[in-house]
Structures are given as structure tokens and as C-alpha cells.
Amino acid sequence: MKKSIFIGFFALLILASCNKDEKILDLLNNYNTSMETKGYHFGDKIEFPKEVTENAESISISFGDKETSDLVIDPKFFTLGDNAVTINITRDGKVLSQDATINVFAKNPExxxxxxxxxxxxxxxxxxxxxxxxxxxxxxxxxxxxxxxxxxxxxxxxxxxxxxxxxxxxxxxxxxxxxxxxxxxxxxxxxxxxxxxxxxxxxxxxxxxxxxxxxxxxxxxxxxxxxxxxxxxxxxxxxxxxxxxxxxxxxxxxxxxxxxxxxxxxxxxxxxxxxxxxxxxxxxxxxxxxxxxxxxxxxxxxxxxxxxxxxxxxxxxxxxxxxxxxxxxxxxxxxxxxx
Structure with a gap:
């Protein structure tokens, strides 16, 4: 009986974890839309939703074969215009990845x-x-x-x-x-x-x-x-x-x-x-x-x-x-x- 309760409780933990993962990915997906609209300038820091940062052991951004955990918009990695990236969230020992587009604009109005x-x-x-x-x-x-x-x-x-x-x-x-x-x-x-x-x-x-x-x-x-x-x-x-x-x-x-x-x-x-x-x-x-x-x-x-x-x-x-x-x-x- 105790064994069955333990297995059931463990299953609930896995289900809760999976739901949390899905929620984080949904948040990142929605955030991606706002990033495309809002855009950034060089020197700005990318601010992720609080629920993402509180449940992440680490966050990194990859650009093909390059990757950085520094969330500042740096010209070493980003160009002006649209940047196709992958956001990587490490949580409970596994990595959740979400493709995104980050727009970088000129600081001064034309x-x-x-x-x-x-x-x-x-x-x-x-x-x-x-x-x-x-x-x-x-x-x-x-x-x-x-x-x-x-x-x-x-x-x-x-x-x-x-x-x-x-x-x-x-x-x-x-x-x-x-x-x-x-x-x-x-x-x-x-x-x-x-x-x-x-x-x-x-x-x-x-x-x-x-x-x-x-x-x-x-x-x-x-x-x-x-x-x-x-x-x-x-x-x-x-x-x-x-x-x-x-x-x-x-x-x-x-x-x-x-x-x-x-x-x-x-x-x-x-x-x-x-x-x-x-x-x-x-x-x-x-x-x-x-x-x-x-x-x-x-x-x-x-x-x-x-x-x-x-x-x-x-x-x-x-x-x-x-x-x-x-x-x-x-x-x-x-x-x-x-x-």
C-alpha cells in the first residue's frame, strides 16, 4: 500500500514538472512575440518573465554554433535587425529550448x-x-x-x-x-x-x-x-x-x-x-x-x-x-x- 502511494505521488511530481515545463515554454513563446514587437538596443538587457527566471537554474542564448549566458544585447553576438536565436532554460537537470526572434534597433530615430x-x-x-x-x-x-x-x-x-x-x-x-x-x-x-x-x-x-x-x-x-x-x-x-x-x-x-x-x-x-x-x-x-x-x-x-x-x-x-x-x-x- 505504501509503495502504491509513493508511486502515485512520484507520478504526480512528474506530471507537475511536465506541466511546469510546458508553462515555461508557453511563456517563452508568448514572450518571443513581445520581443519581436518591442525590440532592443545595444547595451540593453533581456528581461525574461519572472516565472521563467525563478524556475531556471541557468539561461543561455545560442546563435547557431555560438552561445552566451550574458543576457546583454552585445554586438559580438547580435546584429541590427532580426536575430534568429534559441533560448535555453536549464531546469531540474534538463534543458528546455525555444526558438525566438530578437529585434535590435538603432538607438536614434531616423x-x-x-x-x-x-x-x-x-x-x-x-x-x-x-x-x-x-x-x-x-x-x-x-x-x-x-x-x-x-x-x-x-x-x-x-x-x-x-x-x-x-x-x-x-x-x-x-x-x-x-x-x-x-x-x-x-x-x-x-x-x-x-x-x-x-x-x-x-x-x-x-x-x-x-x-x-x-x-x-x-x-x-x-x-x-x-x-x-x-x-x-x-x-x-x-x-x-x-x-x-x-x-x-x-x-x-x-x-x-x-x-x-x-x-x-x-x-x-x-x-x-x-x-x-x-x-x-x-x-x-x-x-x-x-x-x-x-x-x-x-x-x-x-x-x-x-x-x-x-x-x-x-x-x-x-x-x-x-x-x-x-x-x-x-x-x-x-x-x-x-x-
């Missing part, structure tokens, strides 16, 4: 930047613009789509290309930039880029992407490094002498928003300017930290041209201190003065 249109130039509606920059008064443009991709250049204000080269039928061209006498061009899904002689447009090389880059989207340069986007929150820094190797990367986020789908890029005056795919905005980004310090809203211009999900704002260049913008299949390039 400024709303304003502009005025000062000039308009023609742009071919045949150009599915993927890469775009200005050198002197010459526009260099990369046009996408399978079977229609090409690299071209023309004088700003002209409707006639002074030089162009077509890509193979299976290549979808993306962002471009130039360093010295070389033009670098990305491809969408071919996992490689091309290198051209800037004067003759003769292809003089190609390079594979670093493994971390899934797709080619936008490209720019500060004259020393190539900066590449791949449709995520990240911007990757590559060496022009060997673009197959990554130097570093930054992740992009504002004060209350994670910016994904970073697309066409332009570097100007110690800042990176970036389109966000399918949004009529351009971000001004600190290239050292990835923090969005300013944002342009070009809705008024974009709505004149956008009729479907493809013909979006996607082209940034600088003419002196003024910005040039255009989009896929737009009939105009706009020169705007930044107020």
Missing part, C-alpha cells in the same frame, strides 16, 4: 529627409533598371530580366546609348559599380559577377560570390571596397581585387523598424543610400554601423510610374550634391535637391 525636384531627364521605358550610377555626365546602367539583360552607358539627358553590351540569355543582370578602370556587375541567381573594361566594355573577368551572399541585388563603392546587397537586411563589403572574399558586413535597421529587401545602393559623402524593394523610400545609412539615420519618402514621384509590382523605384545616383532617382521601366530620371 530623420525624415525632404527634397524638391529641380530637373527631369528622359529614361527608356525598355530599361528594367537594376544598377545605376553617374560618372561625370555619363549614366552607367545595368538592365535586368532573362534574355534582355545588358550593360549600357549614355549621356544624361540623351535617349541614345553610346555603348552597350548584352548578357547571355540565361543571365539576369543586377547592380553595378566601378573602381578605377573596371566595372563590376552582379547577376541575380547565377552566383557570380562580371568585370568589364570601363572604356571598351570588354569582359575581362568574372568572380564567384562569397558563400554568405545568396543572390546579387545592389552594388556601390566608396572607391576602396565594393558594397553589395542580396535582398536581405545585410550589406556586404568586398575587395575589388578579389570580390569572391568578404571583408565584413553590416545589417540595416532603424529606430523602430527592421529594413529587409535592401536593393539598389549608392555611396555618397560617407553614407550609403539604399532602395528598399517595392517601397517608395530611400534610406540613408551609416556604413560603419548599419543604422538608418535618414529616410526619403518618394511616394509622390513613384505613384506616377508604378502600375504593377515590377516597375518600382530602383535607381540612385548623385550629380554633385543633388540626387538622381529613377525606376524600372520609368520614362524619367528625376534630379532632386536635398533640403
Amino acid at each position: 530623420k525624415n529627409l525632404t527634397y524638391e525636384i529641380v530637373a527631369e531627364y528622359p529614361h527608356s521605358t525598355e530599361n528594367f533598371t537594376e544598377g545605376f550610377y553617374l560618372d561625370g555626365n555619363t549614366v552607367y546602367e545595368s538592365v535586368g530580366l532573362d534574355g534582355k539583360s545588358k550593360l549600357m552607358k549614355y549621356t544624361l539627358g540623351s535617349s541614345t546609348n553610346s555603348k552597350e553590351v548584352n548578357q547571355p540569355q540565361d543571365i539576369f543582370s543586377e547592380g553595378i559599380s566601378s573602381v578605377g578602370n573596371k566595372i563590376y556587375q552582379l547577376t541575380y541567381k547565377a552566383k557570380k559577377g562580371f568585370i568589364y573594361d570601363k572604356n571598351t566594355f570588354e569582359q575581362i573577368g568574372e568572380f564567384p560570390y562569397p558563400n554568405v551572399i545568396g543572390e546579387g541585388w545592389g552594388m556601390t563603392t566608396d572607391g576602396k571596397t565594393l558594397m553589395v546587397s542580396d535582398g536581405t537586411k545585410n550589406i556586404y563589403f568586398l575587395s575589388p581585387s578579389d570580390p569572391s572574399k568578404m571583408i565584413k558586413y553590416i545589417s540595416v535597421a532603424g529606430n523602430k523598424e527592421v529594413y529587409d529587401s535592401i536593393n539598389e545602393l549608392e555611396y555618397h559623402d560617407n553614407s550609403i543610400y539604399a532602395n528598399v524593394w517595392q517601397k517608395p523610400i530611400i534610406l540613408k545609412i551609416n556604413p560603419k554601423t548599419g543604422e538608418v539615420v535618414g529616410k526619403f519618402d518618394f511616394s509622390a514621384i513613384a505613384k506616377k510610374h508604378i502600375t504593377n509590382e515590377d516597375d518600382v523605384l530602383n535607381g540612385i545616383a548623385f550629380k554633385g550634391e543633388n540626387m538622381l532617382i529613377t525606376g524600372k521601366n520609368w520614362d524619367k530620371i528625376y534630379e532632386v535637391k536635398i533640403k
Whole structure:
């Protein structure tokens, strides 16, 4: 009889423990939703619900093959934007794990930047613009789509290309930039880029992407490094002498928003300017930290041209201190003065 009572009591303890485990995991799951909404800044400490901490022998956070029991948002482990992590709760000698997303935002709110249109130039509606920059008064443009991709250049204000080269039928061209006498061009899904002689447009090389880059989207340069986007929150820094190797990367986020789908890029005056795919905005980004310090809203211009999900704002260049913008299949390039 005593043995039966003991077994029954032991079973109740196991059941209570299992229920407690489930409750902790439910709390973590609900807390995950609040973390995604609330977000943190670097230096903040992650505060778990009291019922979790009181019933845990230890708490750690793992990031793939890295793990830390320090619950402070440290840039050694976290990046700006969304961070996929696993929360590990050690309790009664066993580990309870819950996948979670922790958003890290920039500390300072981004400024709303304003502009005025000062000039308009023609742009071919045949150009599915993927890469775009200005050198002197010459526009260099990369046009996408399978079977229609090409690299071209023309004088700003002209409707006639002074030089162009077509890509193979299976290549979808993306962002471009130039360093010295070389033009670098990305491809969408071919996992490689091309290198051209800037004067003759003769292809003089190609390079594979670093493994971390899934797709080619936008490209720019500060004259020393190539900066590449791949449709995520990240911007990757590559060496022009060997673009197959990554130097570093930054992740992009504002004060209350994670910016994904970073697309066409332009570097100007110690800042990176970036389109966000399918949004009529351009971000001004600190290239050292990835923090969005300013944002342009070009809705008024974009709505004149956008009729479907493809013909979006996607082209940034600088003419002196003024910005040039255009989009896929737009009939105009706009020169705007930044107020």
C-alpha cells in the first residue's frame, strides 16, 4: 500500500514538472512575440518573465554554433535587425529550448529627409533598371530580366546609348559599380559577377560570390571596397581585387523598424543610400554601423510610374550634391535637391 502511494505521488511530481515545463515554454513563446514587437538596443538587457527566471537554474542564448549566458544585447553576438536565436532554460537537470526572434534597433530615430525636384531627364521605358550610377555626365546602367539583360552607358539627358553590351540569355543582370578602370556587375541567381573594361566594355573577368551572399541585388563603392546587397537586411563589403572574399558586413535597421529587401545602393559623402524593394523610400545609412539615420519618402514621384509590382523605384545616383532617382521601366530620371 505504501509503495502504491509513493508511486502515485512520484507520478504526480512528474506530471507537475511536465506541466511546469510546458508553462515555461508557453511563456517563452508568448514572450518571443513581445520581443519581436518591442525590440532592443545595444547595451540593453533581456528581461525574461519572472516565472521563467525563478524556475531556471541557468539561461543561455545560442546563435547557431555560438552561445552566451550574458543576457546583454552585445554586438559580438547580435546584429541590427532580426536575430534568429534559441533560448535555453536549464531546469531540474534538463534543458528546455525555444526558438525566438530578437529585434535590435538603432538607438536614434531616423530623420525624415525632404527634397524638391529641380530637373527631369528622359529614361527608356525598355530599361528594367537594376544598377545605376553617374560618372561625370555619363549614366552607367545595368538592365535586368532573362534574355534582355545588358550593360549600357549614355549621356544624361540623351535617349541614345553610346555603348552597350548584352548578357547571355540565361543571365539576369543586377547592380553595378566601378573602381578605377573596371566595372563590376552582379547577376541575380547565377552566383557570380562580371568585370568589364570601363572604356571598351570588354569582359575581362568574372568572380564567384562569397558563400554568405545568396543572390546579387545592389552594388556601390566608396572607391576602396565594393558594397553589395542580396535582398536581405545585410550589406556586404568586398575587395575589388578579389570580390569572391568578404571583408565584413553590416545589417540595416532603424529606430523602430527592421529594413529587409535592401536593393539598389549608392555611396555618397560617407553614407550609403539604399532602395528598399517595392517601397517608395530611400534610406540613408551609416556604413560603419548599419543604422538608418535618414529616410526619403518618394511616394509622390513613384505613384506616377508604378502600375504593377515590377516597375518600382530602383535607381540612385548623385550629380554633385543633388540626387538622381529613377525606376524600372520609368520614362524619367528625376534630379532632386536635398533640403
